Amino acid sequence: MTINHHLNDALLMAYSAGSLPEAFSLVVATHISMCDECRARLASFDAVGGSVLEECDTVALDDDAFAATMALIDAAGSEAIVADFDADALFPAPLREYVGGDLNAVKWRPAGGGVRQAILKTSADASVRLIRIPAGASVPDHGHRGTELTLVLQGAFRDDEDRFGPGDVEVADEHLHHTPVAEEGEDCICLAATDAPLKFNALLPRLAQPFLRI
Amino acid sequence: MHRVHAGRDKAAFAQLFRHFAPRVKAFLMKSGADASLAEECTQEVMATVWRKAHMFDPSRASVATWIFTVARNRKIDALRKQRRPEPEDLPWGPEAEPDQADALALQQESEKLGKAIAALPEKQRELIEKAYFGDLSHSEIAEATGLPLGTIKSRIRLALDRLRHAMQ
Numbered sequence: 001m002t003i004n005h006h007l008n009d010a011l012l013m014a015y016s017a018g019s020l021p022e023a024f025s026l027v028v029a030t031h032i033s034m035c036d037e038c039r040a041r042l043a044s045f046d047a048v049g050g051s052v053l054e055e056c057d058t059v060a061l062d063d064d065a066f067a068a069t070m071a072l073i074d075a076a077g078s079e080a081i082v083a084d085f086d087a088d089a090l091f092p093a094p095l096r097e098y099v100g101g102d103l104n105a106v107k108w109r110p111a112g113g114g115v116r117q118a119i120l121k122t123s124a125d126a127s128v129r130l131i132r133i134p135a136g137a138s139v140p141d142h143g144h145r146g147t148e149l150t151l152v153l154q155g156a157f158r159d160d161e162d163r164f165g166p167g168d169v170e171v172a173d174e175h176l177h178h179t180p181v182a183e184e185g186e187d188c189i190c191l192a193a194t195d196a197p198l199k200f201n202a203l204l205p206r207l208a209q210p211f212l213r214i
Numbered sequence: 215m216h217r218v219h220a221g222r223d224k225a226a227f228a229q230l231f232r233h234f235a236p237r238v239k240a241f242l243m244k245s246g247a248d249a250s251l252a253e254e255c256t257q258e259v260m261a262t263v264w265r266k267a268h269m270f271d272p273s274r275a276s277v278a279t280w281i282f283t284v285a286r287n288r289k290i291d292a293l294r295k296q297r298r299p300e301p302e303d304l305p306w307g308p309e310a311e312p313d314q315a316d317a318l319a320l321q322q323e324s325e326k327l328g329k330a331i332a333a334l335p336e337k338q339r340e341l342i343e344k345a346y347f348g349d350l351s352h353s354e355i356a357e358a359t360g361l362p363l364g365t366i367k368s369r370i371r372l373a374l375d376r377l378r379h380a381m382q
Contacts, residue, residue: 009359010352017355018286018298019348026299033302036378040371042301043274044363049286050279051328052346058236059243062253066231070224072261093302123296147352 003035005168009045011149012038016045023128023193026098026120027149027169030191033092034167090154095191098122099130103189106130115139128193133157133182140179146195148172150180155188157181227264230277235260238285244347245289255292259285273316273373276324289348304377316373323366330362 007015007028014020015028032039062068086093089102098120099105108116108130114137119129133139135155149171156165159178164170172178182188238259242252262284270280290298331339341358344350350358 008356010356013345013359014352014355016286017346017348017350018290018294019345019350019355022296022299029299029301036371036374039301040367040374041363043279043370044367046275046283047279047324047327047366048331048342048361048363049282049346050276050324051331052343053234053237053241053282053285054278054328055332056237056240056244059240059249059252061235061239061256065235065253065257066228069231069235069257069260069264072257073264076261076265094299098299 001034001167002165003037003167005162005164005170006035007031007038007041007169008171009041011171012042013045013048016042016049021126021193021195022122023120023126024147024149024195026094026122026128027151027191027193029094030092030153031151031167031169033094090189095153098128108132113137113140126193126195128191131190131192133180133188133190135182135187136184138179138181146174148192148194150190150192153189153191155186156183157188157190158183230263231260234263234278234281238281241282241285241347242289242293244343246293246348247289251292255285255288259288262288273313273320273376274370276321279324294348304374313373313376316369316376320366320369320373323369327363327366 011020011024011028015025020028032042086096086102089096091099091102096102099118106118108118111117111131114134116132117129119127122128131139133155149169150164151169152164152166154166156163157180158164159170159180161170161176161178163183235256239252239256242255243249247255259281263281266284270277275283287298290296331342334342338358338360341350341354342361345355345358
């Protein structure tokens with residue numbers, strides 16, 4: 001898989017610091033599962049976190065803290081490694097966890113124009129959904145009020161900016177107006193997170209918006 | 215850390231605890247926890263460090279970095295009450311021993327990074343600390359990312375490539 005579109009530094013640093021909304025963290029974690037380049041960049045941001053911790057002031061713990069920690073350890077026992085690794089799955093492990101399985105476990109709902117979507121449950125500060133665009137079809141022209149992060153899992157789409165294939169992630173802000181079109185061949189399946197509802201330019205999708213929760 | 219992992223060595227763990235637990239507690243308090251929550255979470259973080267010692271890979275992270283990630287995850291759970299989706303781990307078999315040379319090189323790069331951060335102008339260093347204490351807006355974070363991370367990134371990339379290669 002050749003990935004041409006990566007996460008930006010701000011997203012990686014915010015994910016490393018633990019300050020992204022859960023919906024964005026899911027897209028970031030799923031992309032990193034597919035992309036060694038961003039995995040290494042994330043590790044370097046984690047190293048910054050390590051340095052911040054190392055240089056942190058210290059605050060004394062309670063006198064019995066070490067004994068209490070050892071008691072916690074004895075109470076919990078040793079942790080077995082549960083590897084959720086499946087080379088045949090389309091979805092990387094973090095996404096499978098939210099879907100409750102791979103592609104065949106997704107509960108698709110129609111979203112108009114043959115496009116289907118499935119909203120995944122996360123904290124309410126942002127939302128994330130799977131989108132399935134039929135090969136050759138387009139998503140209605142829309143702009144963004146906030147940030148939208150779109151990761152391709154299967155197939156590919158093109159918009160005014162570029163082509164996005166499997167593993168590619170598009171970071172769109174409020175300045176981007178686009179009409180993503182799925183390439184011919186296979187359906188395009190994306191994972192998309194947004195921190196504000198999309199704004200559609202046509203009247204009909206705008207009316208449908210409250211029902212679609214996007 | 216190696217002794218904590220290999221020998222289930224309580225003395226080595228006590229040493230690690232003395233160094234890191236007071237830092238983890240300070241880190242959590244700067245992130246918004248009160249003293250009693252920070253105390254409780256620090257003990258849980260250090261217990262997790264012991265329990266997951268076998269998963270620590272010195273060719274991919276320094277001890278401080280690894281403990282930072284454990285503390286950060288506890289913070290998201292306890293303070294922000296959110297789940298933390300984690301990337302799929304690489305298929306890392308127990309037979310694949312981390313490369314000693316990689317581990318040493320990474321340790322040196324981590325020290326260099328620490329020095330580079332310490333040498334930053336006061337204002338920029340504060341910005342970075344604030345980012346990791348969860349105190350920055352998104353656009354402020356974008357400003358704070360101009361760090362010299364190239365070498366350490368290549369170092370980690372190399373370790374990942376070796377790991378991928380070893381698993382083929």
